[in-house]
Amino acid sequence: xxxxxxxxxxxxxxxxxxxxxxxxxxxxxxxxxxxxxxxxxxxxxxxxxxxxxxxxxxxxxxxxxxxxxxxxxxxxxxxxxxxxxxxxxxxxxxxxxxxxxxxxxxxxxxxxxxxxxxxxxxxxxxxxxxxxxxxxxxxxxxxxxxxxxxxxxxxxxxxxxxxxxxxxxxxxxxxxxxxxxxxxxxxxxxxxxxxxxxxxxxxxxxxxxxxxxxxxxxxxxxxxxxxxxxxxxxxxxxxxxxxxxxxxxxxxxxxxxxxxxxxxxxxxxxxxxxxxxxxxxxxxxxxxxxxxxxxxxxxxxxxxxxxxxxxxxxxxxxxxxxxxxxxxxxxxxxxxxxxxxxxxxxxxxxxxxxxxxxxxxxxxxxxxxxxxxxxxxxxxxxxxxxxxxxxxxxxxxxxxxxxxxxxxxxxxxxxxxxxxxxxxxxxxxxxxxxxxxxxxxxxxxxxxxx
Amino acid sequence: xxxxxxxxxxxxxxxxxxxxxxxxxxxxxxxxxxxxxxxxxxxxxxxxxxxxxxxxxxxxxxxxxxxxxxxxxxxxxxxxxxxxxxxxxxxxxxxxxxxxxxxxxxxxxxxxxxxxxxxxxxxxxxxxxxxxxxxxxxxxxxxxxxxxxxxxxxxxxxxxxxxxxxxxxxxxxxxxxxxxxxxxxxxxxxxxxxxxxxxxxxxxxxxxxxxxxxxxxxxxxxxxxxxxxxxxxxxxxxxxxxxxxxxxxxxxxxxxxxxxxxxxxxxxxxxxxxxxxxxxxxxxxxxxxxxxxxxxxxxxxxxxxxxxxxxxxxxxxxxxxxxxxxxxxxxxxxxxxxxxxxxxxxxxxxxxxxxxxxxxxxxxxxxxxxxxxxxxxxxxxxxxxxxxxxxxxxxxxxxxxxxxxxxxxxxxxxxxxxxxxxxxxxxxxxxxxxxxxxxxxxxxxxxxxxxxxxxxxxxxxxxxxxxxxxxxxxxxxxxxxx
Numbered sequence: 001x002x003x004x005x006x007x008x009x010x011x012x013x014x015x016x017x018x019x020x021x022x023x024x025x026x027x028x029x030x031x032x033x034x035x036x037x038x039x040x041x042x043x044x045x046x047x048x049x050x051x052x053x054x055x056x057x058x059x060x061x062x063x064x065x066x067x068x069x070x071x072x073x074x075x076x077x078x079x080x081x082x083x084x085x086x087x088x089x090x091x092x093x094x095x096x097x098x099x100x101x102x103x104x105x106x107x108x109x110x111x112x113x114x115x116x117x118x119x120x121x122x123x124x125x126x127x128x129x130x131x132x133x134x135x136x137x138x139x140x141x142x143x144x145x146x147x148x149x150x151x152x153x154x155x156x157x158x159x160x161x162x163x164x165x166x167x168x169x170x171x172x173x174x175x176x177x178x179x180x181x182x183x184x185x186x187x188x189x190x191x192x193x194x195x196x197x198x199x200x201x202x203x204x205x206x207x208x209x210x211x212x213x214x215x216x217x218x219x220x221x222x223x224x225x226x227x228x229x230x231x232x233x234x235x236x237x238x239x240x241x242x243x244x245x246x247x248x249x250x251x252x253x254x255x256x257x258x259x260x261x262x263x264x265x266x267x268x269x270x271x272x273x274x275x276x277x278x279x280x281x282x283x284x285x286x287x288x289x290x291x292x293x294x295x296x297x298x299x300x301x302x303x304x305x306x307x308x309x310x311x312x313x314x315x316x317x318x319x320x321x322x323x324x325x326x327x328x329x330x331x332x333x334x335x336x337x338x339x340x341x342x343x344x345x346x347x348x349x350x351x352x353x354x355x356x357x358x359x360x361x362x363x364x365x366x367x368x369x370x371x372x373x374x375x376x377x378x379x380x381x382x383x384x385x386x387x388x389x390x391x392x393x394x395x396x397x398x399x400x401x402x403x404x405x406x407x408x409x410x411x412x413x414x415x416x417x418x419x420x421x422x423x424x425x426x427x428x429x430x431x432x433x434x435x436x437x438x439x440x441x442x443x444x445x446x447x448x449x450x
Numbered sequence: 451x452x453x454x455x456x457x458x459x460x461x462x463x464x465x466x467x468x469x470x471x472x473x474x475x476x477x478x479x480x481x482x483x484x485x486x487x488x489x490x491x492x493x494x495x496x497x498x499x500x501x502x503x504x505x506x507x508x509x510x511x512x513x514x515x516x517x518x519x520x521x522x523x524x525x526x527x528x529x530x531x532x533x534x535x536x537x538x539x540x541x542x543x544x545x546x547x548x549x550x551x552x553x554x555x556x557x558x559x560x561x562x563x564x565x566x567x568x569x570x571x572x573x574x575x576x577x578x579x580x581x582x583x584x585x586x587x588x589x590x591x592x593x594x595x596x597x598x599x600x601x602x603x604x605x606x607x608x609x610x611x612x613x614x615x616x617x618x619x620x621x622x623x624x625x626x627x628x629x630x631x632x633x634x635x636x637x638x639x640x641x642x643x644x645x646x647x648x649x650x651x652x653x654x655x656x657x658x659x660x661x662x663x664x665x666x667x668x669x670x671x672x673x674x675x676x677x678x679x680x681x682x683x684x685x686x687x688x689x690x691x692x693x694x695x696x697x698x699x700x701x702x703x704x705x706x707x708x709x710x711x712x713x714x715x716x717x718x719x720x721x722x723x724x725x726x727x728x729x730x731x732x733x734x735x736x737x738x739x740x741x742x743x744x745x746x747x748x749x750x751x752x753x754x755x756x757x758x759x760x761x762x763x764x765x766x767x768x769x770x771x772x773x774x775x776x777x778x779x780x781x782x783x784x785x786x787x788x789x790x791x792x793x794x795x796x797x798x799x800x801x802x803x804x805x806x807x808x809x810x811x812x813x814x815x816x817x818x819x820x821x822x823x824x825x826x827x828x829x830x831x832x833x834x835x836x837x838x839x840x841x842x843x844x845x846x847x848x849x850x851x852x853x854x855x856x857x858x859x860x861x862x863x864x865x866x867x868x869x870x871x872x873x874x875x876x877x878x879x880x881x882x883x884x885x886x887x888x889x890x891x892x893x894x895x896x897x898x899x900x901x902x903x904x905x906x907x908x909x910x911x912x913x914x915x916x917x918x919x920x921x922x923x924x925x926x927x928x929x930x931x932x
Contacts, residue, residue: 348850351849363863367831370860374872377852378844378852378853380849381849381876386874388869388870388871389869390869390870392869
């Protein structure tokens with residue numbers, strides 16, 4: 001088994017704790033689950049047992065060694081290890097001026113006391129996953145696990161095998177949701193190896209419009225592991241802005257997969273802002289499966305110390321006349337390691353595709369490393385595809401411009417680093433989130449040390 | 451776009467112009483590869499012990515390797531035991547002393563290829579080390595070069611005359627452990643070219659080699675080694691055409707370049723081997739390892755390639771920028787047509803300070819051709835203030851071809867700047883319309899656009915190669931639009 005090769009420390013007879021977790025879950029809740037959920041868990045577990053954790057000889061994981069995750073003593077969070085989540089302790093992760101629907105999941109479980117379910121637009125369904133499964137909501141059954149397939153990668157398989165917690169959201173046809181829906185996933189276990197597999201399903205009905213913010217954070221400085229999968233389904237003409245924020249503790253592991261499926265003339269904007277975690281790996285994979293789709297992907301990763309942050313994005317242009325735009329910026333300091341792999345696939349009949357991809361990176365320290373691989377695979381001829389990647393420093397001209405106006409070298413540099421981050425943040429249309437993140441950037445780069 | 455469809459059809463149906471076989475008796479080794487084959491090759495060439503040892507080490511290492519599968523190319527498994535690893539054209543006992551002694555049939559072959567060997571000697575100022583199958587049969591201008599201390603000739607000759615140089619530099623850039631095909635080449639290489647430019651010498655003429663594959667089912671394993679001593683300059687040309695064949699032929703060459711302080715080496719290739727017929731049958735498998743080492747400070751290695759032939763091209767001419775202030779360049783035009791596949795690109799490994807590299811890659815895909823650019827730019831921590839600029843563009847002609855880009859960029863310091871740009875496009879109707887408005891025919895417009903697209907690369911080629919390359923692309927496109 002994979003485990004024995006990755007972690008020779010563990011005795012060979014001992015089963016993988018990730019598989020044990022599945023077996024425990026199977027015993028406790030599986031019997032009461034509907035067959036389609038059980039089938040999902042079984043296939044997830046079977047696939048995970050088959051492939052195991054990837055090692056760095058796997059092209060997709062060349063620069064990201066998930067050995068430390070595979071060696072975790074994985075377990076579901078135990079009551080005795082938890083820090084209590086209170087309105088005070090979670091307040092740094094909430095946007096104060098945001099008076100809208102807020103769902104707080106503590107270690108995967110919806111905490112009603114901390115959540116606010118008022119202000120929901122009529123017709124919009126927001127259900128926590130256990131309820132959705134119990135009630136066997138047909139729209140959940142129809143979509144869950146259909147896009148983020150268990151054979152996608154080991155972590156999706158693992159998440160599938162442990163499917164239990166999370167949230168399902170449905171925006172009915174022709175409904176425009178004004179206020180953003182805010183979801184916070186909080187890990188509070190002080191024990192190393194506490195693992196939460198969270199799941200999000202968003203189904204945007206035809207010609208509906210919504211904005212969803214998904215945030216991941218932790219309260220304890222332990223080596224916990226958060227493995228999240230989000231499935232975004234856009235029906236015809238739907239418009240969805242999905243904003244993903246990752247503020248995990250720098251002791252934590254965070255792996256996420258965002259899988260989007262777009263129907264005709266739908267419009268998806270995803271943001272992935274990654275600031276935390278010791279090791280973060282985020283896969284974003286939209287499939288443009290009908291004509292006239294628009295897809296915009298923005299990303300910002302900031303890492304320092306010995307953090308590793310890895311974004312893999314794959315845009316599938318499966319049908320003609322779709323546009324995609326991708327902008328990812330990275331700022332790396334200390335011994336941090338950044339990985340970016342952006343793929344654009346243009347299928348043989350996806351003519352008149354217009355795909356653009358830009359990845360820019362700033363290295364602030366000689367110890368920091370960036371590995372970027374912008375990749376195009378094109379099988380149609382009438383297309384416009386470009387990609388660009390840069391790694392470099394701040395422009396001398398820009399620094400000179402500021403210095404000529406009396407700003408000191410260091411202040412000018414910091415200002416420009418902040419601006420480099422802001423050029424991504426400014427693409428977020430939710431004012432509260434943008435302001436909040438901009439303040440964080442100011443604290444990170446510009447606030448003079450006290 | 452009916453015009454462009456027509457272009458593509460005719461383009462695709464173009465016959466290979468250089469398909470002929472010269473009937474020569476070949477002195478060939480039996481099929482298959484064993485230690486005995488390696489010993490046979492070595493003894494046939496009367497090689498010193500160290501070289502045999504090296505070949506055997508390479509062979510034993512090769513046995514432990516698996517054929518790589520990561521390139522974006524597909525082909526039936528090669529049966530390495532069904533390849534003839536050595537064949538030499540029959541020649542008079544003592545070998546030719548001058549052009550007059552060379553088998554007239556050989557010279558005729560060169561003529562058909564458009565290489566006027568006799569004329570070269572008199573007119574062009576190009577010294578040709580013509581490799582026919584695996585053994586050099588004629589070398590010109592040797593005398594002139596010898597006066598300047600330049601050693602230029604066949605590899606086997608150099609093994610006998612300058613074993614110390616071979617021993618010192620062979621495998622110093624591409625060790626036999628490098629990859630599957632480099633190991634194979636190291637074990638069974640039959641001949642190639644060797645070039646040594648002494649300190650401070652500027653080579654007064656373009657050095658060129660023409661490789662040909664002739665005897666049926668002969669794997670061609672060339673080995674080229676170029677050493678440029680301090681302050682020297684050399685421009686090396688390599689051009690290839692091969693006769694038409696039905697079974698695939700394997701070509702696994704190795705080219706090594708070493709540049710010392712302030713030395714400059716320019717290596718240009720025009721590769722037009724038999725690409726297979728329009729159904730993708732036959733054609734050459736061209737699996738090549740080319741690498742240059744900028745060993746000294748301020749040295750420079752420049753690769754320029756025009757790849758239009760071969761059923762499968764799989765090569766990455768690379769530069770290791772070890773010396774401070776050294777420069778690496780890669781300019782490439784790769785064309786795939788019918789069922790041709792190309793997975794090509796470069797590696798620029800920055801080790802020294804203030805090192806600079808430029809990558810310009812132009813891919814053209816037509817028919818069902820699959821064209822991949824795969825490149826790596828690696829800037830190590832020691833390579834302060836390094837600079838890389840990469841541009842890889844793809845042009846698609848037809849809706850059944852593919853263009854792929856796999857660039858790897860790794861940067862480990864803050865003072866370096868790396869830029870990578872890539873685009874994929876087809877010839878726009880608006881561009882053609884613009885030209886036609888100005889009185890150009892669709893034909894001329896397409897030619898002009900394609901030539902303009904490749905101009906940055908053609909400009910890097912030495913004069914005679916630039917003409918040949920433009921002709922090659924021109925032939926592919928011209929006369930194809932009514």
